[in-house]
Amino acid sequence: MKMREELDRDKGKEKKPKKKIKSYPILVISGFYIVLFAAMLFYIARYSYVNRQTLMNNNYNKRQQILLAQNSRGKILSRNGDVLAYTEEGSDGKDKRVYPYGKEFAHVVGYASNGKAGIEASANYYLINSGAELATKVKFDAEGHKYPGDTVTTTLDVTLQEVAYNALSARKGAIIVSNPKTGEILAMVSKPDFDPNYIAQEWDKMLADDSGDAQLLNRATQGLYPPGSTFKIITALAYLRDNNNDYSGYKYSCNGKFKDGEDVISCYHGENHGGVDFITSFAKSCNTSFANIGLSVSQKTFNQTLEELMFNSELPLSIAYTKSSATYDQDTPRGEIMQLSIGQGTTGMSPIHLNMITCAIANGGVLMKPYLVQSVTTEDKKTVASFEPETYKRLMTKEETDILTSMMVAVVEKGTASKLKGLSYTAAGKTGSAEFNSNSDSHAWFTGFAPADDPEICVTIIVENAGSGGSYAVPIAKRIFDAYFGVE
């Protein structure tokens, strides 16, 4: 023991004498400020980088004008390289934005004067910046042109967009076509529309218009409609969750009317469906049975399902949209629960939201984040940014989507979407005829996907004031599916 101590002492002697700390407080204070500054500088770098687009796009940021004075606004392309928007220098020296497809892409591509909308707004930062190489800039400069703004390539498909645009014909409404596996939006149509080439000239007239046309509104994302029977997807999901995915025991006898105290629910056009099980109730879109189902689901489960499916909350979208609304709290009267179960009453949903839920079902429960821009490139074809498919979140389990898919196939095989039956591809979907006034006038809905066993394409359609979904929305879906699968 003693030896050891002595050894230690000797070792200590060999080492340099330890420096005496002259003032702890000075070290503490210096250290504190160094750490504080490190945190601050990190914060500044991170904040300014992460928020650079939002800050640049802010209407109060005058620096947009600097960029616009230097760069000409970049091109917007379809997924196959068709030009959807470009800027040309007019004879007066002023830039003019040209939209070769006119009204067809009006809402989704948007406009860049009189405010901004659509992709013109969401990709504004890229369009007004120029990542062109120095030599290219010099060349443009020498020719007396502004630098070329970066090119934005979208996920949009011109063929599908045109089919959807023509299919909706002169009706009001909206169509969204997307890829459930990636979240790419392939087409987005909203009518009534406008011609973005003449936005400046037409602007005042469109704002003054009070006919209810609301041409500038992108109904696909900003329109809020009663979802009608398409909402039965959600009611059915809530029921499955409440019953451990066991629906085999469900039986109901439909006589066209469902009474609960004072409240009455009737089937579409008073139809009498007779004895139905869970799947048939869905396939035939039996309102009375679904009012019954809705009432049987516990408030907690139903409400939780609504929350998980992003009702009353933000959606993962980069263009302007409206939040959907559906409430079921402890005080909701039974009459309203029945209305909710069949997507009527105060329930409001945007077509894009319904499309997202449909996509999640088609993709085994996982919602891919919907996106419109796939890449940004410079004039020299260098990539500035590219956007890969991104998982947003899981909305439901695989087992739940399997059941829902089989139910949606039944809608096609033996239910309200029979116009999709017997084709070269198997489609799955749900129709809706959402009443929006007391005269029983209804919006025609369809949401669905194909092929049912390995979905590639997901379509959501609403045709305002058309009639039943089966008669007016399903044929449009068929035209789009046909176009996608190359069926003549």
Place this chain on the structure above:
Amino acid sequence: MELYVTEIAKFVIPLILFVYTLEAFLSFRHKNEDQNKVLYISQVILIFGMQIACFIEIIARTGKAKYLFFFGFQILIFVSIVVLFYIIYPDGNKLIINNACMLLSISMIILTRISYDKAVKQFFIITFSFIVGFFIPAAIFRYNLLKRFTWAYAAIGIAAIGVVLLLGATTNGSKIAYTIAGITFQPSEFVKIVFLFFMAGALYKAESIWELFLASIVAAVHVIILVLSKDLGSALIFFIIYLAMIYISTENIGYLVLGLFFGAFASVVAYKLFRHIQVRVAAWRDPFGDIEGTGYQLSQSLFGISSGGWFGLGLYGGMPSSIPYVEQDFIFSAIAEEFGVIFAILMTLVCISTFVAIMQTSYFIKDKYYRLIASGAGVAYIFQTFLTIGGGSKFIPLTGVTLPLVSYGGTSVFVTILLLMIVEGIYMIRVDERNIAIEKHRKMMQERRSFEDEGRVRQR
């Protein structure tokens, strides 16, 4: 041609500052200043290199020859400052003076770009400040009697800011300045120095808690007057100086903790009492919520910082003038916008290296009075830097103070130069202490050796 110049300058300018900053921190490796000579000379060359690069860019963009003359004068003055300082005070701290010149030249460039008239005005004030400032280190070094006037400092300080409270003109909602013979003074800036001397005098030989208490009362009077003048930034700076000096003097962390708690409590009370503080906090939390009103300044500042990206929009490439009071309170944002975030960060690191140099001086000096002044000056400098950079970048609520040496403002730059020159004086005292110690050591060794020699002789 212009395009090539500006595009190349975009990368060359931050690179120069990067090398400069690296050298600043490398200089801390050696205690012996002689070993750093090469670093310091190279730094001086880099300062001029950066100035040349910036003025080439300015002239390429504006095509105005008048800037060339102005630039020539600046080179002349900065060369004179560095050369004169190196000659007059060979024992002075060269990093501090180099850093000051670097920050001042950045200031001159960005001010020239924002407002030529203001830049010229600032240029004269800088020149004047150095003419006065050059006497300071010698004065500090020679006159020990500064230690005697403790209570006179307290009286002068309180009187000076008290007068502003009673008579001062209101600018930006706070009373901070008065004008004599056409020159506007901001007394709280001057009083900062007087306050340092007071605190050091009151604390360096304080033993009883009573003496600490007395010093605290005087400090509190300063802070309260400033709060009543609505000069929140200065009030905070005084409070932090006070806290740091008490802690360094007593070496008792309990006082620091107590002080911080008290400060937090006072902040909450002030928040509840004063509407203008609530407004600032609200604007800090969400500047975009009231972007047309209270959040305007901060949002514009954030637009500025962010729009430049890593390498900036280049001189004259941005819109710094869209930020209200950009040359005073938001100069950091203007710099980040046109020189880029990387440059702005490097510039902040230069400020930190000045701080470290000051704290190093105070750490090694034996005389407690000067240790307190130096460390107080260091904390005053870095805390003010923190308030203005943090305030303009949404890291902390905005207080509206200047960035020392870089912002436009006569009083601010004058006082900062005086402060740094005081530190230089103290640094020389420390070098002197060290030389004496070495001398002593050598003598002692010599004596011992001769003693041993004698012993050996005797043994024979």
